[in-house]
Amino acid sequence: MSSATEIYFYHLDQRSLDEVLPTLLERSLERGWRAAVQAASEERVEALSTRLWTYHEESFLPHGTRRDGSPETHPIYLTVGEDNPNAAQVRFLVDGAELADASDYVRVVYMFDGRDADAVARARADWQAAKEKGHDVSYWQQDESGRWQKKA
Template sequence: MTEVYFYHLQNQPLEKVLPQLLEKCLERGWRCVVQASSDERVQALDQHLWTWRDDSFLPHGLESEANASEQPVLLTISENNANGAKARFFVEGASSENLAGYERAIHLFDGNDPDAVDNARAQWKIAQAAGHAVTYWQQDEAGRWQQKA
């Protein structure tokens, strides 16, 4: 079964948390897919990942590009796994019930948005019902992630 992590974003925005988690996955040797809910969001993430830190960038590409299968991080709105990723990130309400083949699925949701919280709760129930190992993470005041469930 896939490990399904839920990250409750309250103190830091997606644009700060996502690149850090992607780097952790790449350090493990995992390819990643980031599924967003709109093409506009995919384009914004694409631009952000090239410039998110002054001293580095995250190598990535778009599923619509010719070399998608070679990308360590792939941005998409589809449920495809064109690069053979082991980790799948869901942002801004994107979701999929098909987690076969993934080591880990990561839902990042804005804890200040009631709709995002409701969607995360629904995805939690779906993942639990499917028999996945589900955990919930929340940041403390110092910015450290604490497992809450």
């Protein structure tokens, strides 16, 4: 992959991660991308897994975790590590999860709670680090209706 990975920063303040993440994962799958979601704890991975099974009455998002085995078969893989066993093209980082090397991905998405001062400060530092590494960086924020607007 190119060293100019797209790095998106999603500033959550109108809707929660649990509301937004399933839609972004659906869009990734529609593009033909496999996805990895990296959380900060195993408990959060399990909560996200449950959410992806139940977020919509008529459907679910096919996914797996380390506990499910055969990670290469899952179009969406939930993890606490930096591994990429399902050959994902897009990686979502939630709850302050960190990724040392983004170059294996077409896109890396940092999702952070705009109401959490520590999360905002961490996102600013991650933004600067991504720019310094030469990645194509953009910042997205929700408007009052919950639509994503590119701010930078």
